[in-house]
Amino acid sequence: MTLMERKKSAQNLAETIHSLLGLKSNLTSNWIRSVCGIMRSLPSPRSSNRIGLKISDTEKENNTSDMDLSMVIPKIKDELAELSDCIRQLNVQRRQVLNEYLDMKGNIRVFCRVRPMNVNENIGCARPVVATDSSNVFLKVARGNNKSYSFDKVFHPSSSQGEVFSEVEPVIKSALDGYNACIFAYGQTGTGKTFTMEGTRDFPGIVPRSIEALFEHALESNCTYLFTFSMLEIYLGNLKDLFVPQPKKPTDPRPPCLSVQMDARGGIEVENLVAIPVSDYNQALRLYKLGCRFRSTASTNSNLTSSRSHCMIRIKITCSDAPERRRESNKVWLVDLGGSERVLKTKAWGKRLEEGKAINLSLSALGDVINALQRKKPHIPFRNSKLTQVLKDSLGEDSKTLMLVHVSPKEEDLCETICTLGFAARVRSIHLGTEDPIESARKEAAMQTLQETMVKIEDERQRISREIKDLNRKLENLMGTSPSYENDHSTTEEPEFDFGTSKHKAKDARAAPLSKLPRFMRPTICSQRKSGTEHQISEGKHLGQTKRRRAPSHRAGSVNFPMKSHSDYRSDCSISRASCLIDLDTMCNADTETEYSQDTNECDVKMVVLSEERRFPITTDGKAQLDHNMVLPSIGSKFYSTEILEVADGLNSQNAVNAAGSCKSKRVPAVPLPPKFRCNGQSNAGVSCTESSDAENSPLKGLIDICKNREESQKSYSSSSTSEAEIDKLITPSTGFMDTHSESCCRTPSLTNESMICTQHSIDALMILDHDSTNYHCPHDVACGRLDQNSNNGRVDQLTPMDGVKSETHSFEASPYEHREYCFSPFGSPHDSIGQEKELGVSTSNCNVEPDNSNLSLGLTRGDPKSASLFGKSTAGRQRDMLRMKHQRALFKDNANHNNAGMGLKRVSAEGNTQNTGTVVCPEICFTSHARNPFSLTFDRHVVSPPKEVLESIFYHSSGTGTPRPWIRG
Numbered sequence: 001m002t003l004m005e006r007k008k009s010a011q012n013l014a015e016t017i018h019s020l021l022g023l024k025s026n027l028t029s030n031w032i033r034s035v036c037g038i039m040r041s042l043p044s045p046r047s048s049n050r051i052g053l054k055i056s057d058t059e060k061e062n063n064t065s066d067m068d069l070s071m072v073i074p075k076i077k078d079e080l081a082e083l084s085d086c087i088r089q090l091n092v093q094r095r096q097v098l099n100e101y102l103d104m105k106g107n108i109r110v111f112c113r114v115r116p117m118n119v120n121e122n123i124g125c126a127r128p129v130v131a132t133d134s135s136n137v138f139l140k141v142a143r144g145n146n147k148s149y150s151f152d153k154v155f156h157p158s159s160s161q162g163e164v165f166s167e168v169e170p171v172i173k174s175a176l177d178g179y180n181a182c183i184f185a186y187g188q189t190g191t192g193k194t195f196t197m198e199g200t201r202d203f204p205g206i207v208p209r210s211i212e213a214l215f216e217h218a219l220e221s222n223c224t225y226l227f228t229f230s231m232l233e234i235y236l237g238n239l240k241d242l243f244v245p246q247p248k249k250p251t252d253p254r255p256p257c258l259s260v261q262m263d264a265r266g267g268i269e270v271e272n273l274v275a276i277p278v279s280d281y282n283q284a285l286r287l288y289k290l291g292c293r294f295r296s297t298a299s300t301n302s303n304l305t306s307s308r309s310h311c312m313i314r315i316k317i318t319c320s321d322a323p324e325r326r327r328e329s330n331k332v333w334l335v336d337l338g339g340s341e342r343v344l345k346t347k348a349w350g351k352r353l354e355e356g357k358a359i360n361l362s363l364s365a366l367g368d369v370i371n372a373l374q375r376k377k378p379h380i381p382f383r384n385s386k387l388t389q390v391l392k393d394s395l396g397e398d399s400k401t402l403m404l405v406h407v408s409p410k411e412e413d414l415c416e417t418i419c420t421l422g423f424a425a426r427v428r429s430i431h432l433g434t435e436d437p438i439e440s441a442r443k444e445a446a447m448q449t450l451q452e453t454m455v456k457i458e459d460e461r462q463r464i465s466r467e468i469k470d471l472n473r474k475l476e477n478l479m480g481t482s483p484s485y486e487n488d489h490s491t492t493e494e495p496e497f498d499f500g501t502s503k504h505k506a507k508d509a510r511a512a513p514l515s516k517l518p519r520f521m522r523p524t525i526c527s528q529r530k531s532g533t534e535h536q537i538s539e540g541k542h543l544g545q546t547k548r549r550r551a552p553s554h555r556a557g558s559v560n561f562p563m564k565s566h567s568d569y570r571s572d573c574s575i576s577r578a579s580c581l582i583d584l585d586t587m588c589n590a591d592t593e594t595e596y597s598q599d600t601n602e603c604d605v606k607m608v609v610l611s612e613e614r615r616f617p618i619t620t621d622g623k624a625q626l627d628h629n630m631v632l633p634s635i636g637s638k639f640y641s642t643e644i645l646e647v648a649d650g651l652n653s654q655n656a657v658n659a660a661g662s663c664k665s666k667r668v669p670a671v672p673l674p675p676k677f678r679c680n681g682q683s684n685a686g687v688s689c690t691e692s693s694d695a696e697n698s699p700l701k702g703l704i705d706i707c708k709n710r711e712e713s714q715k716s717y718s719s720s721s722t723s724e725a726e727i728d729k730l731i732t733p734s735t736g737f738m739d740t741h742s743e744s745c746c747r748t749p750s751l752t753n754e755s756m757i758c759t760q761h762s763i764d765a766l767m768i769l770d771h772d773s774t775n776y777h778c779p780h781d782v783a784c785g786r787l788d789q790n791s792n793n794g795r796v797d798q799l800t801p802m803d804g805v806k807s808e809t810h811s812f813e814a815s816p817y818e819h820r821e822y823c824f825s826p827f828g829s830p831h832d833s834i835g836q837e838k839e840l841g842v843s844t845s846n847c848n849v850e851p852d853n854s855n856l857s858l859g860l861t862r863g864d865p866k867s868a869s870l871f872g873k874s875t876a877g878r879q880r881d882m883l884r885m886k887h888q889r890a891l892f893k894d895n896a897n898h899n900n901a902g903m904g905l906k907r908v909s910a911e912g913n914t915q916n917t918g919t920v921v922c923p924e925i926c927f928t929s930h931a932r933n934p935f936s937l938t939f940d941r942h943v944v945s946p947p948k949e950v951l952e953s954i955f956y957h958s959s960g961t962g963t964p965r966p967w968i969r970g
């Protein structure tokens with residue numbers, strides 16, 4: 001037999017056998033075995049794989065030319081189709097099992113996360129009152145009278161972000177299966193809700209991880225998904241789209257408020273909410289960061305960057321080619337709720353009080369709703385708040401809900417912790433000991449079985465995936481083209497639930513040895529502790545951990561709007577009807593306020609029909625109009641027709657808006673002044689100044705005039721030599737004012753020596769630990785009046801000659817994990833000298849006083865405070881800066897470039913420009929620390945303090961107690 005004939009006969013035999021194999025049910029296994037034996041004995045045998053033909057590479061090389069490809073290829077394709085069907089069925093099974101598993105766990109699950117003590121709390125008197133195991137929280141209320149609360153899962157203080165997300169992951173997974181999902185972070189203010197949801201650059205929270213997981217799973221799937229990303233906040237009962245540019249000035253037209261609509265099937269839609277399609281993780285993250293910038297945050301007694309609203313992220317998922325999905329279009333809500341707060345404790349007033357009340361009301365309404373859902377009550381009070389209205393179709397039986405309750409470990413927060421845990425217990429409807437042990441054991445066993453089933457399904461999927469991969473490769477070789485079965489949805493070697501492969505994701509070291517299991521099924525640190533198999537791994541310490549490079553999120557407050565009904569101070573935004581219900585003078589606390597939820601009528605579902613002009617306000621500024629048009633949905637968009645915008649358009653327009661002056665629109669919380677310091681005729685400046693003839697005689701008059709002239713002529717400072725000369729004259733100390741050598745400070749408060757008092761108090765009250773007290777002063781609660789040159793025609797009449805000088809150098813060390821804004825004033829704390837504490841609320845307001853002759857050189861170093869470096873001072877620069885600091889804010893930023901010893905001092909001007917500089921001269925220093933590690937700040941001060949009456953009209957410090965100071969002495 002020639003080689004050619006042998007090949008031909010082998011081929012024919014193989015084909016014959018193969019066709020017979022199609023009738024395999026009629027053939028005996030012995031017969032197949034013997035035929036296969038014959039085939040193996042033939043030259044260049046063709047081995048058979050599962051049911052098809054397998055051609056070795058060498059043989060392919062030799063025989064491709066004469067093989068009858070038209071026979072082999074269809075068979076491989078048939079095989080692939082069969083395997084794809086298998087995978088599809090396994091997917092359906094997996095979905096069912098996952099859903100069953102989640103149902104058993106509960107469609108509404110409540111987790112608890114206990115915040116770790118921060119450095120300041122550790123060194124202070126606070127002692128932790130919260131102890132946890134994997135599902136219980138124990139409160140040390142009194143000796144022998146501990147309280148305990150049970151949760152679906154408890155994350156203790158050392159739990160990592162990855163651990164938290166591992167419990168959230170199944171919900172995200174089931175969102176891809178078409179279920180609506182809702183994940184909340186609830187808790188007292190300052191307990192770490194934003195940390196859990198947003199996280200930091202190095203410790204990304206649930207939002208970035210969820211986005212990433214969604215895209216990863218979608219990629220692995222064989223379906224085509226469309227994701228759209230939206231962000232809104234509920235601020236004082238109003239829905240605000242965080243992607244719509246906010247007005248830069250109070251007079252600018254405001255974008256219309258969003259309204260909630262319901263369709264015939266009970267689906268909820270937020271009308272006009274901008275939804276931007278995103279196709280990958282990076283796009284979504286960019287949008288998220290963008291939206292975060294417009295969130296309303298403010299400083300309170302409890303948290304320097306307190307969220308004053310509920311921030312809601314909506315990811316809408318649409319998939320039309322997966323009939324097995326629960327819905328064609330569904331949504332995931334990720335909600336960072338505003339912090340519940342006891343108004344009496346936070347001492348909030350005015351704006352902050354209203355915000356706190358609005359937050360408490362809606363949280364109470366949310367608790368009512370979830371409780372009613374849990375108890376399967378016939379009436380669910382969705383209409384009691386905007387929050388619950390928006391989430392109506394995402395809470396309930398057909399949805400997955402996760403509530404992450406956050407508590408503080410501090411003793412002084414015990415009351416709030418009890419309230420929070422009580423709320424959680426109410427939501428969960430289960431208190432410790434009320435669960436039937438037999439029933440829970442049965443449930444545990446069933447869940448265990450489901451877990452095992454899922455693992456089996458996952459194994460099978462992987463095996464078939466590998467086969468598909470092999471066949472595809474062969475097909476490619478035979479055809480010389482890419483495989484036609486590219487959409488095999490399980491081509492990856494990784495288990496479907498393992499997210500550790502993403503290039504964006506910080507890898508979880510614990511994933512490796514337990515990779516057999518989906519991550520959310522792997523034991524957590526808690527359970528490992530319980531079972532004695534604890535891995536001593538904490539977040540950030542993993543070897544080889546890939547850090548996610550996330551830019552630090554920037555926060556900015558909302559734009560100020562004049563509030564008519566409260567004319568004695570500037571305020572922002574409108575007041576909801578809910579907040580109006582409550583008398584501002586009433587001293588309530590959070591506990592009593594929660595009773596108001598049923599009275600709130602802020603939440604009626606309404607159809608807002610806006611005129612064209614209102615939807616698209618025509619401004620004289622063509623660009624502004626363009627911005628709005630680019631981002632707002634189209635006029636014609638009706639209910640359920642939220643326009644989908646191009647992500648690039650949205651981002652571009654936002655960037656344009658930001659560049660145009662987002663810094664300008666940052667919140668500058670205004671602080672009302674007591675009547676004695678308020679002057680007639682001035683309302684929009686924090687401090688009003690009557691015109692006084694004394695001003696004409698003021699030694700600062702020259703300086704004031706210079707400023708005025710400068711504004712009028714719009715000249716740059718540097719170009720005005722006259723100005724500089726005059727400034728020089730004014731600021732140069734003549735009678736020993738500028739003592740450049742540090743001298744020891746007068747520490748004896750003496751009303752007769754105001755300059756010393758002021759200088760010392762500014763440090764004592766704002767920065768230095770009060771060793772005699774168990775409490776700390778609240779350094780950030782600096783309320784500043786404004787001497788607004790525009791509104792006051794440039795006169796700063798109350799400033800009188802300077803009468804003191806101090807030069808000091810101090811070094812401090814900030815605590816880690818701070819993402820805070822600090823303010824301090826070289827003028828000092830006047831409340832002692834005034835003789836009474838001013839309970840004027842809190843603010844980290846800009847200080848817009850005229851440049852005085854205080855001079856600060858600021859330097860920032862990382863790590864060792866002793867090695868703090870000072871930026872050099874340049875006389876010329878200082879003079880320029882002194883003027884520039886008017887209406888400016890000094891902002892420290894943790895530079896990404898760690899090699900830079902100075903770490904970069906960035907100044908943000910009123911115009912939004914930033915410039916690196918080494919010297920700051922300003923009457924008040926405000927800066928934001930994004931530092932994760934301790935850093936130190938060293939400054940030289942040369943303060944010439946104004947006399948008491950000037951201080952009284954400019955600065956007030958609230959006397960917040962109990963709030964840990966962000967600073968410790970370095």
Ligand SMILES: Nc1ncnc2c1ncn2[C@@H]1O[C@H](COP(=O)(O)OP(=O)(O)OP(=O)(O)O)[C@@H](O)[C@H]1O
Nearest residue numbers: 115189190191192193194195303306307338339817
């Ligand atoms: N698990 C944690 N690990 C480390 N730091 C944390 C943790 N939780 C919270 N923090 C820190 O505590 C501070 C307050 O947290 P955060 O701002 O997230 O609180 P919040 O509950 O969102 O407050 P609010 O409701 O007022 O907005 C932040 O500096 C944050 O970094």
